[in-house]
Amino acid sequence: MLEISNLTVCYDKAMIINDISLRVNEGELVSLVGPNGAGKSTTLRAITGLVTWQKSIHRGSSDDIKLQGTVEFMGKRIERTPAHQIAAMGLIHCPERRRPFREMSVLENLKAGAYLLKSKKEIEDNLRQVYELFPRLKERSHQVSGTLSGGEQQMLAIGRALMSNPKLLCIDEPSTGLAPIMRSEVFRKIKRIKEMGITVLLVEQEVSTVFTMTDRNYVLSSGKIIAEGKGEELLKDEVLRKTYLGL
Amino acid sequence: MAFDILITSLINGSTYAMLAIGFSLIFGVARIVNIAHTAFYMVAAYCIYFTTYRLGFNPISAMLAAIVFVAFLGWIVYLIFIRPIREHEQAVLIGTIALAIALQELMLIAFTGDYRTVPALIKGFAQIGHAKVFYQQILTFGSVFVVLGLMRLFLMKTKLGLAIRATAQDRETANLMGMDESRVAMMAVIISVGLAGVTGAIIVPLTTIEPFMWNHPLIMMMAVVVLGGMGSIKGSFYASFILGFAEALVVFLVPAGAFLKGAVALSIMIIVLLIRPAGLFGVQFEEER
Numbered sequence: 001m002l003e004i005s006n007l008t009v010c011y012d013k014a015m016i017i018n019d020i021s022l023r024v025n026e027g028e029l030v031s032l033v034g035p036n037g038a039g040k041s042t043t044l045r046a047i048t049g050l051v052t053w054q055k056s057i058h059r060g061s062s063d064d065i066k067l068q069g070t071v072e073f074m075g076k077r078i079e080r081t082p083a084h085q086i087a088a089m090g091l092i093h094c095p096e097r098r099r100p101f102r103e104m105s106v107l108e109n110l111k112a113g114a115y116l117l118k119s120k121k122e123i124e125d126n127l128r129q130v131y132e133l134f135p136r137l138k139e140r141s142h143q144v145s146g147t148l149s150g151g152e153q154q155m156l157a158i159g160r161a162l163m164s165n166p167k168l169l170c171i172d173e174p175s176t177g178l179a180p181i182m183r184s185e186v187f188r189k190i191k192r193i194k195e196m197g198i199t200v201l202l203v204e205q206e207v208s209t210v211f212t213m214t215d216r217n218y219v220l221s222s223g224k225i226i227a228e229g230k231g232e233e234l235l236k237d238e239v240l241r242k243t244y245l246g247l
Numbered sequence: 248m249a250f251d252i253l254i255t256s257l258i259n260g261s262t263y264a265m266l267a268i269g270f271s272l273i274f275g276v277a278r279i280v281n282i283a284h285t286a287f288y289m290v291a292a293y294c295i296y297f298t299t300y301r302l303g304f305n306p307i308s309a310m311l312a313a314i315v316f317v318a319f320l321g322w323i324v325y326l327i328f329i330r331p332i333r334e335h336e337q338a339v340l341i342g343t344i345a346l347a348i349a350l351q352e353l354m355l356i357a358f359t360g361d362y363r364t365v366p367a368l369i370k371g372f373a374q375i376g377h378a379k380v381f382y383q384q385i386l387t388f389g390s391v392f393v394v395l396g397l398m399r400l401f402l403m404k405t406k407l408g409l410a411i412r413a414t415a416q417d418r419e420t421a422n423l424m425g426m427d428e429s430r431v432a433m434m435a436v437i438i439s440v441g442l443a444g445v446t447g448a449i450i451v452p453l454t455t456i457e458p459f460m461w462n463h464p465l466i467m468m469m470a471v472v473v474l475g476g477m478g479s480i481k482g483s484f485y486a487s488f489i490l491g492f493a494e495a496l497v498v499f500l501v502p503a504g505a506f507l508k509g510a511v512a513l514s515i516m517i518i519v520l521l522i523r524p525a526g527l528f529g530v531q532f533e534e535e536r
Contacts, residue, residue: 112413
């Protein structure tokens with residue numbers, strides 16, 4: 001479904017991602033893990049067009065952004081496609097640090113997520129589905145999203161991404177900054193999303209829970225993919241565990 | 248006297264509100280500090296003068312023509328002049344100052360520096376105590392509220408309004424929701440400049456038209472935006488009336504107060520920046536990487 005080949009991203013002279021290749025098949029839950037600063041978020045940003053967007057708005061200024069390699073989604077090359085068109089193809093990015101529209105209510109945030117949908121009925125149906133998945137959001141639907149707790153904001157961010165009928169959902173570090181109970185709650189929901197038939201690419205730092213629920217994993221370090229495979233296989237590798245996963 | 252102050256502050260306050268809301272909108276969505284905003288207001292005023300006296304339009308069609316023309320002008324100027332430099336704040340600042348001066352000089356060439364007026368839509372006044380309230384003033388004040396009400400409805404209830412608010416709060420995330428950020432920015436520019444045109448159209452019967460008429464509202468508008476909080480439409484609304492009232496108080500109560508008009512705004516601006524730099528309802532922009 002998603003196929004990345006030899007992707008390289010440079011900001012100025014710093015190479016953030018160095019020649020990585022990865023694929024996500026339909027129906028899979030795949031994780032991309034690695035320590036802070038490994039280039040996980042940049043990888044997602046390159047896939048969903050934000051790097052291209054940044055490049056376009058910084059045109060003519062000193063910091064130079066380079067993007068090489070190919071990204072293919074459902075058989076179409078998208079590495080030069082603008083971010084909003086990629087979203088329209090069903091590749092949805094749920095960004096790092098949740099990023100709710102802080103001044104808007106929960107309901108308005110969800111409606112913003114459904115921006116691409118034309119039919120009112122479809123929006124209603126998706127809203128019902130999201131509220132079913134996150135009953136907490138229904139209780140808070142008229143609260144301003146900036147005043148929600150971190151966990152609630154994360155649920156809102158995922159819910160907002162689900163509103164547009166994603167085919168592939170990329171979630172960036174959903175557990176960061178959450179209390180342990182909230183973390184496992186969020187991971188349970190992600191599992192349910194996979195069971196709903198949505199392909200998920202999950203970026204995480206915290207691997208112990210992630211490896212128990214994913215189909216395959218990629219380990220990223222200093223912009224390179226250093227290992228890939230099923231969770232239990234990766235955990236068998238002593239060096240990998242100690243050096244990169246911190247277990 | 249008290250009644251005169253009230254009327255002046257309401258009329259001026261509503262002018263500033265209309266201008267500042269347009270200015271906030273364009274800043275919030277497109278991150279453009281549009282110094283030329285009030286110059287578009289001046290162009291709208293001249294446009295009404297021109298269509299009324301030279302082309303013989305009736306007042307209503309003159310107003311509509313002015314609004315459409317100014318919005319169109321704003322769109323063209325944005326496409327060829329502002330968009331290529333949009334991400335470079337200093338360049339935008341310098342560019343829009345240049346644009347404002349260019350528009351001023353164009354009006355000076357076309358219409359000379361003479362003071363011009365257009366007739367009121369409805370003539371006559373009501374006598375309340377010692378104060379006169381012109382019907383035109385009531386009409387202007389009422390139209391401001393209708394326009395701002397429609398603007399609010401548009402922002403809260405329509406899809407484009409939702410996209411505008413989302414982009415203003417976090418344009419990167421708005422992009423990820425499938426909103427075409429550059430198209431939304433362009434629409435915001437057209438609406439914002441159109442609103443400056445509407446302001447010109449509504450205010451023109453109460454004011455004199457001259458090529459420098461954009462200077463004072465510009466200073467007031469900046470002060471309003473600083474007091475209300477950059478990017479906050481609600482803040483701009485309240486701050487406009489606070490400043491309109493402060494200005495009217497000084498003009499009426501201080502001897503030779505009319506010369507201190509600009510000083511009031513600038514003093515308030517400095518005090519706000521010292522005490523509460525975010526303004527009354529300042530929006531904290533999500534940091535962008």
